[in-house]
Amino acid sequence: MQLGLIGLGKMGGNMRERIRRAGHTVVGYDRNPDLSDVSGLAELVESLQAPRTVWVMVPAGAATQSVVDELGALLEAGDTVVDGGNSRWTDDEKHAAELGAKGIGFVDAGVSGGVWGLENGYALMVGGEKEHVDRLRPIFDALKPEGPYGYVHAGKVGAGHFSKMVHNGIEYAMMQAYAEGWELLEKVDSVTDVREVFRSWQEGTVIRSWLLDLAVNALDDDEHLDKLRGYAEDSGEGRWTVEAAIDNSVPLPAITASLFARFASRQEDSPQMKMIAALRNQFGGHAVESAK
8 A cells, every 4th residue: 555654753754664564655755855755745645646645743733734734735535634643633623624625535543652663563543434444444554563452443533633632641640650659669768779669560560561661661771860850741632631521521630630740840850750751751752851
């Protein structure tokens, strides 16, 4: 299958490689010419056979809107656009309507896997009409982890990004729990090897997880996280999750508290946020700030 892929950063570049390894043709475009296969979106569209599929992996908001607008002018009826970034689900509904008026299909794909996705595969949560989703299944199969899990057609347009948003909200709360436990263990005099306590939890306990494995990796790199500043950004999905909870009258105390903890991290050097920053760097390659 042929695919156009726009945005070849940490996620997009690895996705291009994984899809190619599965035997598909990927034509990639990035503003960085060293990464790009073509000079622009017009050349990308011209290089694909109809019906075309173009996957967008650019930052949410204005950047995604700009690309969707340009593709809407370049593509033809019967083509499909996939937004695999972290767009808000309400933007998906808008983009689907705009492209649908021209006969162009739209699919939203929540993608999880971070910098590890190339080798391990990406969890995919997809929203859109069945006819559009089914046509893209070879690409989804190439990206997902091996085995029966890791892919779901979650529902109509917007469902993929809504599901990924909730996934990220849960991620916030899980990281916060590990961070709080780590700070308490570091605080008491009786526990003399916090890193090995975390390592001991990796087998046979109910709190074992990939995030725990990554926490151990981070502690192996910097046992007391002395090199990090206790500062963690939020990428948007946590806020959107809390806003959706308010709109739907669903109580989310743990996720909400974890979001507010990140706000607190920007006011002082929070020990807990050192662990949050370390985990975000481990699974997603997110930037960290060095301790002064």
